[in-house]
Amino acid sequence: MPHTHELFEAASRHIPGGVNSPVRAFKGVGGEPMFFKRGEGARMISESDRSYIDYVGSWGPLILGHANPKVVRAVQETAAQGLSFGTPTVLETRMADKVCDLVPSMEMIRMVNSGTEATMSAIRLARGYTGRDKIVKFEGNFHGHVDSLLVKAGSGALTFGSPSSPGVPASLAEHTLTLTYNDADGVRELFEHMGGQIAGIIVEPVAGNMNCVPPEPGFLETLREVCDAHGSVLIFDEVMTGFRVALGGAQQRYGTTPDLTCLGKVVGGGMPVGAFGGRRAIMEQLSPLGPVYQAGTLAGNPVTMAAGLATLEQIEEPGFHERLENRARELAEGLEERARAHGIAMTTNVVGGMLGIFFTEDEQVTRYHQVVNSNLDRFRLFFHGMLNRGIYLAPAPFEACFLSSAHGDAEIRETLEAADATLAELG
Numbered sequence: 001m002p003h004t005h006e007l008f009e010a011a012s013r014h015i016p017g018g019v020n021s022p023v024r025a026f027k028g029v030g031g032e033p034m035f036f037k038r039g040e041g042a043r044m045i046s047e048s049d050r051s052y053i054d055y056v057g058s059w060g061p062l063i064l065g066h067a068n069p070k071v072v073r074a075v076q077e078t079a080a081q082g083l084s085f086g087t088p089t090v091l092e093t094r095m096a097d098k099v100c101d102l103v104p105s106m107e108m109i110r111m112v113n114s115g116t117e118a119t120m121s122a123i124r125l126a127r128g129y130t131g132r133d134k135i136v137k138f139e140g141n142f143h144g145h146v147d148s149l150l151v152k153a154g155s156g157a158l159t160f161g162s163p164s165s166p167g168v169p170a171s172l173a174e175h176t177l178t179l180t181y182n183d184a185d186g187v188r189e190l191f192e193h194m195g196g197q198i199a200g201i202i203v204e205p206v207a208g209n210m211n212c213v214p215p216e217p218g219f220l221e222t223l224r225e226v227c228d229a230h231g232s233v234l235i236f237d238e239v240m241t242g243f244r245v246a247l248g249g250a251q252q253r254y255g256t257t258p259d260l261t262c263l264g265k266v267v268g269g270g271m272p273v274g275a276f277g278g279r280r281a282i283m284e285q286l287s288p289l290g291p292v293y294q295a296g297t298l299a300g301n302p303v304t305m306a307a308g309l310a311t312l313e314q315i316e317e318p319g320f321h322e323r324l325e326n327r328a329r330e331l332a333e334g335l336e337e338r339a340r341a342h343g344i345a346m347t348t349n350v351v352g353g354m355l356g357i358f359f360t361e362d363e364q365v366t367r368y369h370q371v372v373n374s375n376l377d378r379f380r381l382f383f384h385g386m387l388n389r390g391i392y393l394a395p396a397p398f399e400a401c402f403l404s405s406a407h408g409d410a411e412i413r414e415t416l417e418a419a420d421a422t423l424a425e426l427g
């Protein structure tokens with residue numbers, strides 16, 4: 001597509017790699033990134049005027065699909081009143097009340113502008129509250145591009161082979177202890193030896209940055225148990241899972257309550273956003289009440305608050321998440337069925353509106369090593385076969401796919417037809 005190639009060349013002149021976030025670059029699948037100009041429901045229109053069924057959803061926020069009319073109206077009406085005031089607004093209070101109502105472990109909340117800021121602030125707060133430096137994270141989990149957390153990270157860091165980024169001082173990285181996701185014994189063992197030095201554990205309660213990997217029974221409970229026993233802070237990074245895998249997030253779905261929660265994506269309805277919150281005693285350590293400093297010029301921006309509120313109000317509708325998950329299951333089962341028919345080993349994971357596709361003989365995928373040892377070349381071929389047929393999957397084997405409430409019967413049918421033809425080629 002010469003048109004797309006020219007756009008990419010033009011973008012690459014002044015933007016490193018032609019993209020403003022590495023995972024967009026198609027390096028994980030080969031080829032050049034697509035340029036899109038419009039979205040409507042489950043579909044996006046490229047600059048070459050071709051329509052694609054979208055399973056990226058702007059990497060998670062668009063749980064209602066593209067250009068949801070109520071969200072767009074809320075943004076337009078709010079923007080017309082002024083874009084930012086740098087003062088408290090009633091919309092921020094409405095957002096705080098709404099989130100604390102839907103996620104009861106969040107007794108207090110502070111809004112920021114990205115998921116990265118949310119996790120960065122949460123670990124600073126955990127360190128300030130406990131007076132300890134060490135943070136535990138899990139290999140293949142991704143918490144944004146926070147220095148301390150870019151150690152054995154997932155998502156683009158994994159795709160580009162730099163899970164531990166240059167530029168992070170060794171003196172900072174040494175405070176990050178990395179364990180295997182879903183290995184409860186490893187967590188217990190570490191805490192037996194070092195529990196008294198550990199400020200907190202940060203975890204994606206459903207891993208979504210090493211593709212989609214749900215927690216094994218007992219894993220999240222173990223994290224809660226060791227944090228309680230050793231006075232450490234349990235941080236759930238629900239930037240991806242918040243409001244997506246259940247109305248109350250993964251913590252509601254799996255029944256484990258963290259001390260702090262990080263949010264992003266859905267809570268901003270497609271506008272730049274992040275938020276963190278949790279137990280009052282910890283949140284009261286934040287400036288101006290307490291000594292832990294954290295701030296933001298555009299934090300709680302009214303346009304973002306309006307988009308987020310308009311989104312949350314719609315996903316509160318009874319049965320919303322059950323319908324979303326049923327759709328995702330229908331798609332996953334259809335994909336596995338077609339793969340079987342063509343003699344291709346495939347396993348899928350579904351949690352709420354998150355879907356993981358793995359080309360592997362393993363019947364269940366619950367560990368990082370299974371993800372990285374799956375057939376990544378086959379994923380790349382599958383991705384391009386689907387793209388040629390008008391289906392836009394996440395352009396990397398380590399990213400989850402996202403469904404929205406706009407994905408209906410027609411979209412699932414078209415996707416499965418495309419998968420059938422693609423898998424026939426690969427079989």
Ligand SMILES: Cc1ncc(COP(=O)(O)O)c(C=O)c1O
Pocket residue numbers: 113114115116117119142143144145204208209237238239240264265273274
């Ligand atoms: C689980 C998780 N945490 C944090 C982040 C960082 O969010 P943002 O990209 O908004 O900085 C992301 C996504 O990038 C994420 O998936």
Ligand SMILES: N[C@H](C=O)CCC(=O)O
Pocket residue numbers: 021022023024059060142155156208209240399
């Ligand atoms: N996997 C990342 C976060 O969820 C994708 C977003 C990005 O890094 O651009």
